Amino acid sequence: MPMLTVAQVVDFLESVAPLRLAEDWDNVGLLVGSLERRVRKIMTCLTLTERVAGEAVEREAGLVVTHHPLPFRPQRRWTTETLAGKVLWDLAAARICVYSPHTAFDSASRGINQVLAEKIGLQDIRPLIPNAETPELGVGRQGTLPVETSLLEFAQLVKNALGIKYTRLAGSPRTQIRRLAVGCGAAEDLLEPAAEAGCQAFVIGEARFHKCIEAEFRGMGLLMVGHYASERFAMEHLAGMLQEQFPQVEVWAASAEADPIRWV
Known part of the structure; x- marks a missing residue:
């Protein structure tokens, strides 16, 4: 080979x-x-x-x-x-x-946050914090849903998109949302920029207790899908990109990998 x-x-x-x-x-x-x-x-x-x-x-x-x-x-x-x-x-x-x-x-044009935003159905996607040199790139993503929906209904949509059974939610399940932000992994520091951008909800991998309280104070919904679920799919996506670019070699995403956190 x-x-x-x-x-x-x-x-x-x-x-x-x-x-x-x-x-x-x-x-x-x-x-x-x-x-x-x-x-x-x-x-x-x-x-x-x-x-x-x-x-x-x-x-x-x-x-x-x-x-x-x-x-x-x-x-x-x-x-x-x-x-x-x-x-x-x-x-x-x-x-x-x-x-x-x-x-x-995380911040690349076809990176984790971009793909995550697309997977959950956002439109008009752009960086939450644009890169100074290349504004179309940057940290996190923000966008809009096709129609306004409740935070609870959106949570179900996200679970289906990511193939997970559970997610954590902070804020009122009845909150109506249209504009939201995305930050994979432990991106809780993006909560303030998301609020300043007028986002009504924030999809994130994980956040600490006090960030959940802050989100509630700001009137924002916080959807915590888990660190693993917010990023692992992208490494499978990257394996596909590498295989397409280099067909002469074998490329795969680790099959032994699993989320270390369990709901019991």
Whole structure:
């Protein structure tokens, strides 16, 4: 099977999600390995766990594209006594490279927030906080629904779109909404910009208790679909994009990955 270099894959990934879109605090790009490494298999995932890393090793991936960076923060030592140390030790031993687009992919033109906004049926979609250099790109998304609906009815629509059984809701279920914002993952800092943009609701991965109270104070509905549900679909989407771009190699989204949070 023909192979390509990590550098070729990185060039494509950075055309999809330019790293200049990443937040200053983030750790993006090639995190482990060599640009010269030749690969014939690529795996995408939301988060590198021991189970997901095991799948990469077992199926002989040459490159893992993970949304959440590993490492995320500087580490003083790498040992198998920590999750990050164990995962990276196993991947390095198998010569598997690791790349993360993280917040650059969140804000990209075909990134997570854009696709999420489209999945839940928003129209007139645009960034919630436009990028200074490229206004059509930026952090979060905002848009309108085709018709006004209640927060409770919209919650059911979102569950159907994301294929989930449950979501958390803050605010009155009877609130009528038309304009809303989207922020994947833990994007609670976007609550204020969403309110300033006139959004009546905000779809988010997760938010802390006091942010729910703040949303209620502002008269906004807050729909918390879960961190995993708000982002995992995009890594499956990215696997499809990579497979289309590089048909000579095998690309897949990690099958061992699952939401670590359960409703009981």
